[in-house]
Amino acid sequence: MGATGALAGAALFTAEAAAQQSKPGSENTVTLPPIDAATEPPLTTPGPFLPPNKRVGFAVVGLGNLSLDQILPAFGKSDYCKVTALVSGDRGKALKIAAQYGIAESNLIDYAGYETLKNMPGVDVIYIVLPNSMHREFVVRGAKIGKHILCEKPMATSARDCEDMIAACKQANVKLMIAYRQQYEPMNRTLGKAVADGKLGKVHSIVASNSQNVGDPTQWRLNRKLAGGGCMPDVGIYCLNAARFLTNEEPEEVLAVTVQPKDDPRFKEVESRCEVIARFPSGMTATFTSAYDVHRSNFLRLEGDTAWGEMSPGFGYHGSKLHFSRLEDGKDVEMTPSIEEKDQFALEMDHMATCVLQNVQPHTPGEEGLQDQRLIEAIYKSAASGRGVKVSQPNGPTRGPALPPMKA
Numbered sequence: 001m002g003a004t005g006a007l008a009g010a011a012l013f014t015a016e017a018a019a020q021q022s023k024p025g026s027e028n029t030v031t032l033p034p035i036d037a038a039t040e041p042p043l044t045t046p047g048p049f050l051p052p053n054k055r056v057g058f059a060v061v062g063l064g065n066l067s068l069d070q071i072l073p074a075f076g077k078s079d080y081c082k083v084t085a086l087v088s089g090d091r092g093k094a095l096k097i098a099a100q101y102g103i104a105e106s107n108l109i110d111y112a113g114y115e116t117l118k119n120m121p122g123v124d125v126i127y128i129v130l131p132n133s134m135h136r137e138f139v140v141r142g143a144k145i146g147k148h149i150l151c152e153k154p155m156a157t158s159a160r161d162c163e164d165m166i167a168a169c170k171q172a173n174v175k176l177m178i179a180y181r182q183q184y185e186p187m188n189r190t191l192g193k194a195v196a197d198g199k200l201g202k203v204h205s206i207v208a209s210n211s212q213n214v215g216d217p218t219q220w221r222l223n224r225k226l227a228g229g230g231c232m233p234d235v236g237i238y239c240l241n242a243a244r245f246l247t248n249e250e251p252e253e254v255l256a257v258t259v260q261p262k263d264d265p266r267f268k269e270v271e272s273r274c275e276v277i278a279r280f281p282s283g284m285t286a287t288f289t290s291a292y293d294v295h296r297s298n299f300l301r302l303e304g305d306t307a308w309g310e311m312s313p314g315f316g317y318h319g320s321k322l323h324f325s326r327l328e329d330g331k332d333v334e335m336t337p338s339i340e341e342k343d344q345f346a347l348e349m350d351h352m353a354t355c356v357l358q359n360v361q362p363h364t365p366g367e368e369g370l371q372d373q374r375l376i377e378a379i380y381k382s383a384a385s386g387r388g389v390k391v392s393q394p395n396g397p398t399r400g401p402a403l404p405p406m407k408a
Contacts, residue, residue, distance in 0.1 A: 024080050024357050025050040044340070049079040056353035057122040058150075059085035059107075061114075061138055062129040063093055066152070070317055071129060072101060074345035080353035081346075084122040087114060114138065118145035124356055125150055127179075127349070131226040132233065136161040143172040150352045152179045154237055154376070155369025157228030162373050166366035177352050177362035178369035181344035182238065182315065183245055183399075184351055187322040190339060191302070191309050192246045194324070200304030203247055203284055208239040208300040210315045211273075211291035217266040222292075230270030232258070233376055236290030238315045241372055242300055243278060243286035245399065251278040251286070251375060253390050258383040264293065276379055279388075317344060361400035368398045 025048035032045055058081055060067055075083045085107040088094040094108045107123075109116055117123050126142040127150045128135055135156045142149050149169060155178050156162045169176035182188045195203060212235065220226040221234055244250060255278075258271040266272070272293040278286040299312035307326030313319050318341065325334045355362045371394050382389040 024048070024354060025054075047079070052082055055080055055082040056124045056356050057082055057084035058125045058127050058349065059083075059087060059117050059120070059123045059147075060127050060129060061087040063088045063090065063097060064129065067129045068097065071127065071345050071349075072097065074343050074349065075101070077343040077346040078353075079346075079350050080357065081349045082122075085109070085117060085120055087111060087117070114141055115145055117142070117147060124148060125352055128152060131220045131223075132228050133157045133226050136165055139165040139176065140168040143168040143174050143176075146172060146174060148175040148177075148352070148356055150177045150179055150349070151369070153241075153369060153372070154228065154233040155366065155373055157233075159370060159373045159377060162366065162370040166370065169366065175352075175355055175362055176366040177348075177355065178364050178366060179348055180241060180245075180364040180368065181348045182242065183364055184347040185320070185344045186339050186342055187311060187320050187337075188242070188246070190337060191311065191322060194309055195246055195302060195304075196248070199307060199324075199326075200302060200309055201306030202282075203302050203304045205284065205303040206243050206247070206286035206288070206301070207303070208242065208286070208288040208314070209290070210235040210238045210298045211289060211294045212296045213294060214266060214292045217268075222266055222268075222270055224269040227270065229376070229380065230258075230260075230267065230272060230274070231290040231292040232271065232274040232276075232379060234290075235292075235315070236274050236276070236288065237372055237376065238298075239286075239288035239290060239300070240276070240278070240375060241368075242314075243288070244371070246302060247280070247284065249280045249282060249284065250371070250393050250398075251391055252281050252393070253279045253388050254375065254378050254382050255279075255388040256379040256382040258380070261293070266292070271383075274379065274383070278375075281393075363400045365398075365400050367394070367396075371398045 028051060029048040030045055034042060060071060060083055072083060075081055083101055083103060086094045086098060086103060087109050089110055098108055107120060125148045128138050129152050130138060132154055135151055139149050139151055194200060254276060256274060256276045259273040260267050260271045273291040275289050298315040300314040301308055301310035307324060309324045311320055311322050313321060323334060323336050325332055352362060375391060378389040378391045
């Protein structure tokens with residue numbers, strides 16, 4: 001592991017010591033006496049959490065599927081956040097959603113009125129959930145009005161845009177976090193800690209797939225100008241980012257192939273499939289597939305010389321399962337840890353809120369999104385040329401030192 005990887009590893013896993021810090025809302029914790037015998041697992045009482053008047057307020061920008069199906073419902077499972085404003089080009093839809101979440105009609109604005117968030121009471125963070133090519137504009141505009149930014153992945157459609165977004169937030173002295181939900185999810189963190197603790201031995205190989213069969217050919221994800229690509233930046237980025245953050249290594253070369261069917265109206269502008277082999281300085285390789293034209297499939301396996309660990313399913317919003325296998329007393333033994341599923345969006349938003357409340361750097365800052373974008377550009381370059389493409393190592397750690405304690 002190089003110096004960059006070592007620093008990132010320290011950031012990710014020594015942060016478990018943060019469990020000893022005082023958490024926001026500790027004064028609001030409720031404790032109950034145990035009702036089961038000591039032979040039974042303890043019940044979990046909600047908390048610590050903040051009362052509404054002390055929660056960090058979020059403005060959600062963009063009311064598409066992800067916002068309506070995942071992000072907005074996650075506020076109900078959050079400990080430190082509340083949704084206080086909506087930004088949408090469809091006021092009728094915004095009114096219906098606001099009624100569901102108790103958002104004042106005065107806090108519903110369109111994209112042209114975005115800057116009115118500056119003086120809107122209760123808005124601390126802007127969560128940008130727009131087509132990829134729009135991220136740069138709304139991050140920069142949000143930074144200029146002094147708001148902290150949580151931006152969906154992929155961060156942008158070019159490394160240059162990512163750099164501009166980072167610079168704008170630094171100049172405005174606001175926090176920028178990229179919404180890598182899986183880096184906050186307990187099973188991913190358990191798997192990453194197993195790697196860091198040497199439980200798999202030396203990891204030699206990673207195999208992964210994140211694929212689905214998309215429908216409507218007019219959706220923005222199939223528009224190159226809006227999306228920046230096809231399956232690779234949308235679902236393939238999960239495989240790429242997992243290989244990086246779970247091992248704390250950065251690829252030094254990528255070799256890729258893309259497929260763009262000529263007879264399928266969905267793929268007039270973007271690829272339907274992308275196959276990647278990434279080589280790392282330690283000799284480890286990561287091989288992964290992403291696709292938009294196959295039945296839904298998502299899994300991840302890290303293969304070490306003494307054990308393997310896998311998540312299958314591995315990249316969904318719900319239903320992830322973690323498994324390990326290693327040799328014990330001459331027999332292969334498989335284990336499935338008992339880990340309670342948590343809402344990934346609530347966890348990532350609570351992390352952002354914690355960073356705002358405690359004035360610390362987010363664990364997945366803009367630099368993390370920038371590195372993935374640089375790698376995606378190298379992947380497309382390799383696919384176009386038919387040759388491997390060397391990738392320079394980042395100048396410093398791409399992940400921040402702060403990570404919320406893993407909740408029981």
